[in-house]
Structures are given as C-alpha cells and as structure tokens.
Amino acid sequence: MGTTVFERQRPAASVVQHSLADTRHAVFWRDDLPDSLLPDRPSLMGTHRADLVVVGGGYAGLWTALLATERDPAAKVVIVEAQRVGWAASGRNGGFCEASLTHGHENGMARWPDEMPLLDRLGRENLDAIEASEARYGMDFQFERTGQFAPAVEPHQVEWLKEWAAEGEEGVVYLDQAEAQASVHSPTYLAAVWEKHACGMLHPARMAAELARVCEERGVEIFERSHVTGLDTTGPGVVVATADGRVEASRAALATNVFPSLIKRNRLMTVPVYDYVLMTEPLTDAQVASIGWQDRQGIGDMANQFHYYRITKDNRILFGGYDAIYHYGRKVDPAYEERPETWARLASHFFTTFPQLEGLRFTHQWAGAIDTSTQFTAFFGTARERRVAYAAGFTGLGVGSTRFAGDVMLDLLDGVSNERTGLEMVQKRPLPFPPEPAASIGINATRWSLDRADHNKGKRNLLLKTLDAVGLGFDS
Numbered sequence: 001m002g003t004t005v006f007e008r009q010r011p012a013a014s015v016v017q018h019s020l021a022d023t024r025h026a027v028f029w030r031d032d033l034p035d036s037l038l039p040d041r042p043s044l045m046g047t048h049r050a051d052l053v054v055v056g057g058g059y060a061g062l063w064t065a066l067l068a069t070e071r072d073p074a075a076k077v078v079i080v081e082a083q084r085v086g087w088a089a090s091g092r093n094g095g096f097c098e099a100s101l102t103h104g105h106e107n108g109m110a111r112w113p114d115e116m117p118l119l120d121r122l123g124r125e126n127l128d129a130i131e132a133s134e135a136r137y138g139m140d141f142q143f144e145r146t147g148q149f150a151p152a153v154e155p156h157q158v159e160w161l162k163e164w165a166a167e168g169e170e171g172v173v174y175l176d177q178a179e180a181q182a183s184v185h186s187p188t189y190l191a192a193v194w195e196k197h198a199c200g201m202l203h204p205a206r207m208a209a210e211l212a213r214v215c216e217e218r219g220v221e222i223f224e225r226s227h228v229t230g231l232d233t234t235g236p237g238v239v240v241a242t243a244d245g246r247v248e249a250s251r252a253a254l255a256t257n258v259f260p261s262l263i264k265r266n267r268l269m270t271v272p273v274y275d276y277v278l279m280t281e282p283l284t285d286a287q288v289a290s291i292g293w294q295d296r297q298g299i300g301d302m303a304n305q306f307h308y309y310r311i312t313k314d315n316r317i318l319f320g321g322y323d324a325i326y327h328y329g330r331k332v333d334p335a336y337e338e339r340p341e342t343w344a345r346l347a348s349h350f351f352t353t354f355p356q357l358e359g360l361r362f363t364h365q366w367a368g369a370i371d372t373s374t375q376f377t378a379f380f381g382t383a384r385e386r387r388v389a390y391a392a393g394f395t396g397l398g399v400g401s402t403r404f405a406g407d408v409m410l411d412l413l414d415g416v417s418n419e420r421t422g423l424e425m426v427q428k429r430p431l432p433f434p435p436e437p438a439a440s441i442g443i444n445a446t447r448w449s450l451d452r453a454d455h456n457k458g459k460r461n462l463l464l465k466t467l468d469a470v471g472l473g474f475d476s
Helices: 013-019 059-071 105-111 113-137 155-166 177-183 204-217 285-291 340-353 398-414 438-454 462-470
Strands: 046-055 077-080 096-098 148-152 172-175 191-195 199-201 221-223 230-232 238-241 245-254 271-280 298-300 307-311 317-325 362-372 379-383 388-392
Touching: 013 340, 046 059, 046 238, 059 077, 059 204, 059 398, 077 245, 096 113, 096 398, 105 113, 113 199, 113 398, 148 155, 155 172, 155 191, 172 177, 177 191, 204 221, 245 398, 271 340, 307 340, 317 340, 340 362, 379 398, 388 398, 438 462
Parallel strands: 046 077, 046 245, 077 221, 148 298, 245 388
Antiparallel strands: 096 199, 148 191, 172 191, 230 238, 238 245, 271 317, 271 362, 298 307, 307 317, 379 388
C-alpha cells in the first residue's frame, strides 16, 4: 500500500502546533455578519394561519418561501426554524455554489444519462438565477463567478483529469503541471482542470441572512427558536406544532436537511456526516503573491477523501474536508463538532499544499453535520395527499441546488407537470440506508475502502465496485 503526498511531505509538527495555538471554535461566517443581518426574531406563540408553512430556516426553506412570494405575492407564508436562521449547514459551509444538480457530471451520467443535457441546463439556469438575485433583490452575499479548480495531487489522478477534459464540456480547461502551478502555486499539483463557468464563491451566512431579510420585506413571517414537534394532517390542511404555538396552513414544505424528517418514511433516506473546517487569518499582500491564485477559484482535489478550499473577500483561506465522520445511530450532537485530531490533520495538509505559508495561523475552526443520500444528491417528494412536500439529501452541494429544490417543492405542491417535476430524479426515490447496526458497519467499511483506494492508485475494491453497481453510495 502506498502513501499520499500529505504523508510524504508532512510539515514539521511545530508548524501545525503554532498554526492552531490560538484558534477559536466558532464559525467565521457567522462572526463576520454585521448586527443588522442578525435580528432577534420571535419564537412561535399561539395560533397563526398561513397559505404555506415552511419548516426550516436554512437555504432550502428560505428559497422556498421567497419563490412562493414570487408565484403569489398575496400568499401568506410562514417559516418556522428550530434555532436561528442559517445557523446550521447553510451558515457554515465552504461557500461553493455549483451549477451541478447531480453532485457532478460523472455521478449524473451514472444515474440519469438520458436526462443529463436537461439537468445540466437546469443547473446552469439555476446558478445564473442565484447570481442575478443579488441585483434583483438588493442583496450582498459576495458572489464571485470564479469557477472551480480541480488539481491532481497523485499521478493516477492526472489521467482522470485528461478523461474529464476530453468529454468536451463547455468551459472545462485542462492544465498541465506547469500551467496548474502557475495558476495556484502549490508544489503538490501535478495537473488540473479548471471548470470556468459552473461554480461561484459566496459568503454562506450572508446569503442566508440576506434571503431572510428579503423574505421578510416581502411579507414572510419568520419564527426562530421554535422546534417543530408535530405535523398533523387529519384536518383539511396542515398543522405544524411547537411547544408554544402552531401554524395552520393549506400546505407545508419540509426543509429540515440533516435533521430527522417529520415524515416517518424518510427517516432512513439520509445519514448525518460530520465535516470539519479551518479558516486562516487574512494573508498579507506578500503571502497572497506567494500563492498566486489570482483567479480566486474554488479548489477541490481529486481524492476520494478530498479537500476543498477557497479564498475569501478579505484574503483568508478556508480549508476543509478530508475526514467525514459518521456516528452510530444517525445521531446529530454538538459534542461531535469537537475533534482536535481532524483539525491537526487539516492543518498539516494545508501546509503540505502551501509550504510557503508556514507561520500563518488559523483564527477559526468549526464543524457540523451534513446529510447524504445514497444517490449523492437531493431527493424530492410529497406526502399526506400532496399537502406536504419535502427535499433532503443534498450531500454537501446544497448551496446552489437548494434554490432548485424550492422550485421543485412548490411545483409538487401546485401539482404542476413540467420539465422539473418530470425528471427521474424527482419522480423516483433513491435506495434508503439500512437501519443500525448495518448502517454503521457499511458506512465505516466504505470509508475505509475509500481511504484504501486513495493509497492504492485509486483502485476500487470489491465493496466499492459492488456499491457502484447497485447505486448505493456514501460520499466522503
């Protein structure tokens, strides 16, 4: 079994220790919000009536509410959020806003090859709409249409990049080693693909906060700190209940992402996976010059256990990924967010990638759960005689596709037949994950196999090949 570049070219332990010496456990994006974008909203008290009640105040819920006001400006829309708007995955992700609705072209081709031209077009249109929304609604979430840069950091990955570039996708450019390192000055890069148009960078917490602000300006009521305990459809509509209040509505959209679904049949459709992130202090002008990166692309390497990283408006570097941790029983627990060994590993990998930044410190470290589905991307549906719609399973690519999900949920509630609702992705449910203990055994065996493949020239073992064949996946 071989080694990876991150094992062959480790920085000194003292470099890692120095970089993490004063790091705070906090989400940089939330710390970076002005007070004006963090209003203290009331909790749900008493009985309220609405045309549409949305459960969840992350991207999926906020986009659904906003798009509902576009379809019917007179509609009464209410959002009920268990904690604060954008506090979970929507406020702490890497800020990669991708056009892909299928977790990448390869995953889409493996599952819905006949529909990929349509899915690609819908994804591009959705990304264009997100970019245009800043001007349309007077928002500022620091959107930059930079594209995404995929470097090979092991020799076997170079061929993967050449095959990708040979498919002839618009805006996909292959860079050899010299060209890749000229673009971003990392000695680990052996080649790269730059996907120029299909991804933008943004400020995650600002987008959630701005969406909430615009929703309220359009008449949407948002209740925070209101954990929904029940979904009742015994009457003619839908009743969403909390400890202190209820919303009586004609219809409901469930946008609870990684948290247990209010629809029992969806409880096995996703599993929570913990993702970990570091954020550096702002780089000096000399440090920025030392790494190049003038085009400010988002970067994600080609390993199964991959890293994602990007540069912020104030020239910090976010560096995350690699470890993806599942805990027995599908548990979501704040205690799982504290994992010093993962942050030390990420810091080591950071200085392998950019040794010229030795001495740089990390100001923030954080973690949180994302949901993954067996098809690596969102699934959709309705329940309770089409009075309830849901979307979940975004698998780390929800920044862009949650807006698409909002449109799909509204289409399903309206009973609309169109190119979105006709998609096989929308019409068919993916395979569920098994219950425990099979889920934990299977997921951890898969993670071990993915790591083994990264150490064995990308070669997939029998378990991975079998999972590929039956369409049952777990994303690293």
